[in-house]
Amino acid sequence: PxxxxxxxxxxxxxxxxxxxxxxxxxxxxxxxxxxxxxxxxxxxxxxxxxxxxxxxxxxxxxxxxxxxxxxxxxxxxxxxxxxxxxxxxxxxxxxxxxxxxxxxxxxxxxxxxxxxxxxxxxxxxxxxxxxxxxxLTRVEDIAAALPEGTTFDPDRSPEELGTAVEAVPAAYAPECLAACELAFHCRAKARAEGAVESLGRSVRGELGGLTTVAGVLAAAAGKEGDPADPTVAALRRAAALRAEALAGVGGGVACR
Ligand code: SF4
Structure with missing residues (x-):
């Protein structure tokens, strides 16, 4: 070329x-x-x-x-x-x-x-x-941040390759499933970390500074987060509406 x-x-x-x-x-x-x-x-x-x-x-x-x-x-x-x-x-x-x-x-x-x-x-x-x-970050800069001797040589053992892949930070999103062979690996890692990225880029964007699913649930339940933060306020309002709707459904069933 x-x-x-x-x-x-x-x-x-x-x-x-x-x-x-x-x-x-x-x-x-x-x-x-x-x-x-x-x-x-x-x-x-x-x-x-x-x-x-x-x-x-x-x-x-x-x-x-x-x-x-x-x-x-x-x-x-x-x-x-x-x-x-x-x-x-x-x-x-x-x-x-x-x-x-x-x-x-x-x-x-x-x-x-x-x-x-x-x-x-x-x-x-x-x-x-x-x-x-x-x-874009230069390839040399990304390589320089990796541990000495990291290689993605396909001839290496699965354990060595797994360690090498783990050394590189990933930004998983469900869109990766359609495009990248590492998608299942990155999805499992994102889920294990409870990262909100696994819910999709748009959800991630809406959640501002909240980066984990546990953090989002705690903010919605009023256990964590600054109430002045618009994301936290929106989550609490959504949680209150959900609780109200569920109580309404429960009431309907009881009447019948
Ligand atoms: S699945 Fe592929 S594109 Fe998505 S974060 Fe992992 S390595 Fe990157």
Whole structure:
């Protein structure tokens, strides 16, 4: 990939200098992520005669009557924004080059096998991704914090690998179950610690400074927590409403 990325950069420079239309089919781009190079392969990049570079993303989801599934378009926009960032690194050292912040999304038209395309503005996704990339902890810093000799070599014994995995802090969320092979391990660990993360990221966000299920229950029961804290106040109100509702249900059953 390193060689292909270098050849892509050269081809982009030559096409820009030529001042004519050019299409790069599956070029290879490099982007530094947390201090390590990541290689990316957009479907195509178009070089305009004025030196603008446009990312082309081809997807299999349909565009019906000119519009497509918003969630899928959003995912394609986020993916394209990463390509835009990678291209910007090359454009910065290429005379007369500029990367367009509008990408061309190509999809099947109305469930047929004919292509149709739409221009998608990725400025917002580009800004968000750029901010996230600058905030990422460098791989070297994460590695430096690990105990000496930690390795994830698959040839090591399960015990050694277990110890190595334990040494790395995890931020489990139920979403991990769909994406990560370590999900069952991290879920068991989160549950054993009573971490509120195991209830989901949105619940975690709502609970503010309360980090354990036991702490949340104690706050709701009025045993812990500052009543002036809006989260604690909301939990107590919810607990009171629940108790009221349950008492109502009990009363109904007794009447019958
Ligand atoms: S399941 Fe995977 S992604 Fe989720 S916290 Fe564990 S290691 Fe990280």
């Amino acid at each position: 390193e060689g292909r990325a270098a050849r892509t950069a050269l081809a982009l420079r030559e096409a820009t200098a030529a001042g004519a239309w050019a299409l790069l089919d599956h070029p290879m781009l490099a982007l530094e992520v947390a201090g390590s190079p990541a290689y990316l392969e957009p479907d195509a990049v178009v070089v305009h005669p004025d030196g603008t570079w446009t990312v082309v993303e081809i997807k299999s989801f349909p565009m019906v009557d000119g519009s497509a599934d918003a969630a899928k378009v959003g995912a394609a926009a986020r993916q394209s924004a990463v390509y835009v960032l990678a291209l910007e690194r090359i454009a910065a050292v290429t005379e007369g080059a500029e990367v367009g912040h509008q990408v061309l999304l190509v999809c099947p038209k109305d469930f047929s096998n004919l292509p149709t395309a739409s221009v998608v503005d990725v400025r917002k996704q580009r800004a968000v991704t750029d901010r996230q990339l600058t905030r």
